[in-house]
Amino acid sequence: MTTTPTSPEAPFPAPHHDHGHCVATALARAEALCQLRGARLTGLRRQVLELVWQSHGPIGAYDLLERLRGLRTGAAPPTVYRALDFLMDQGLVHRIARLNAFVGCDHPEAPHQGQFLICTSCGTAAELTEPEIARAIDRRAAALGFQVESRTVEVTGLCPRCRPPA
Amino acid sequence: MTTTPTSPEAPFPAPHHDHGHCVATALARAEALCQLRGARLTGLRRQVLELVWQSHGPIGAYDLLERLRGLRTGAAPPTVYRALDFLMDQGLVHRIARLNAFVGCDHPEAPHQGQFLICTSCGTAAELTEPEIARAIDRRAAALGFQVESRTVEVTGLCPRCRPPA
DNA sequence: GTCATGGATGAAACATTATAACATATGCGC
DNA sequence: GCGCATATGTTATAATGTTTCATCCATGAC
Numbered sequence: 001m002t003t004t005p006t007s008p009e010a011p012f013p014a015p016h017h018d019h020g021h022c023v024a025t026a027l028a029r030a031e032a033l034c035q036l037r038g039a040r041l042t043g044l045r046r047q048v049l050e051l052v053w054q055s056h057g058p059i060g061a062y063d064l065l066e067r068l069r070g071l072r073t074g075a076a077p078p079t080v081y082r083a084l085d086f087l088m089d090q091g092l093v094h095r096i097a098r099l100n101a102f103v104g105c106d107h108p109e110a111p112h113q114g115q116f117l118i119c120t121s122c123g124t125a126a127e128l129t130e131p132e133i134a135r136a137i138d139r140r141a142a143a144l145g146f147q148v149e150s151r152t153v154e155v156t157g158l159c160p161r162c163r164p165p166a
Numbered sequence: 167m168t169t170t171p172t173s174p175e176a177p178f179p180a181p182h183h184d185h186g187h188c189v190a191t192a193l194a195r196a197e198a199l200c201q202l203r204g205a206r207l208t209g210l211r212r213q214v215l216e217l218v219w220q221s222h223g224p225i226g227a228y229d230l231l232e233r234l235r236g237l238r239t240g241a242a243p244p245t246v247y248r249a250l251d252f253l254m255d256q257g258l259v260h261r262i263a264r265l266n267a268f269v270g271c272d273h274p275e276a277p278h279q280g281q282f283l284i285c286t287s288c289g290t291a292a293e294l295t296e297p298e299i300a301r302a303i304d305r306r307a308a309a310l311g312f313q314v315e316s317r318t319v320e321v322t323g324l325c326p327r328c329r330p331p332a
Numbered sequence: 333g334t335c336a337t338g339g340a341t342g343a344a345a346c347a348t349t350a351t352a353a354c355a356t357a358t359g360c361g362c
Numbered sequence: 363g364c365g366c367a368t369a370t371g372t373t374a375t376a377a378t379g380t381t382t383c384a385t386c387c388a389t390g391a392c
Contacts, residue, residue: 011310012310012311012312040359040368040369042358042369042370044369044370045369060348060349061348061349061350062348062349074370074371074372075371076371076372076373077349077350077351078350078351078352078370078371078372079370079371081349081350081351082369082370086369097263097264097318097320098263098318100348100349100350100378115303117307117310117312119312120315126310126312128306130302130303130306132302132305132306133299133302133303133306135302136296136298136299136301136302137281137296137299137319137321139298140294140296140298140299141283141321141323144177144178144283144292144326145178145325145326145329146178146283146285146292146321146323146324146325146326146329147323147324147329148321148322148323149286149321149322149323149324150321150322150323151319151320151321152263152264152318152319152320152321152322153303153317153318153319154263154317154318155303155307155312155314155315155316155317155318156314156315156316156318157307157312157313157314157315157316158312158313158315159311159312160310160311160312163311163312163313206339206340206388208340208341210340210341211340226377226378227377227378227379228377228378228379240341240342240343241342242342242343242344243378243379243380244341244342244343244379244380244381245341245342245343247378247379247380248340248341252340266377266378266379
């Protein structure tokens, strides 16, 4: 597979890749994962997950709501937030605190917190899974007697396509 | 000085330390720093900074507003947010994205982004300045061609005083 | 001195993000 | 079918943050 725009080695997606394929893959994986876990990926939750993936970058809850209303009537804020809560519990979606926005997870199999590189120019967010970052945090925390529960790492800057060439 | 509860070596403050002293020190330092920079630490901004420090932990903008109204009449949300913007520009205050809250900075002299250990039990937040964490982030970002602007590192867990003894 | 200028604050309204509370529906085991 | 837990519908509200325009005030030019 030569076009894996969301693989760990190339977390920033190519500009014109077949994103429909990404979405389909993510949904299929979510389906399988929930079945395995006995979690109920209902129609609503599946729709919300699909919308998150379609956005192809961090998307706010109210933007999701607006799009969801194109798919079903009667959707309200709790509709979206509850679906997102489920999806986050399952590791299918991450929340980016700095942006108040949500993004699909590439590798939901193992529970984890995302580390993100967020481009301030084009808005894309690339997820990292860098053990060295987590280790550096954990070492310092341990030295201070702090028992780590979760790590939020959100880096802003310019992605390879948006940064000045030189 | 044997009681420096906010020194880099002991970022979690002792329970009963003289916090009034911390506040006074922070204000004096802010005063000197702004004078040096030609920045105007006005009465309002000074009051807000004092309230942030007095809270002795992350505090929300609307909590600050409520307290500020005890000191002056007519304060509104922009009153607080504008003061906080100034204080953040000067590095005197950091924002913790996960908490939508603000906290005084221990070492505002050099511009930096904070790294925080946030106790989910008692709510205190300890600021780190750990080059190794920043380096780990920068290494991975550089490998991906990402040009870093700012790094948000917010770790939740249990502080030494709240964690189970064993 | 006073006058122009720009930054700081006052004041009202509004925008965005998230949750509470309670009712209804739906799926699933028995 | 019944009963139960979970999921969803619905309304309202809370919490957080911004826009806009008016007014004030310190500072420097003249």
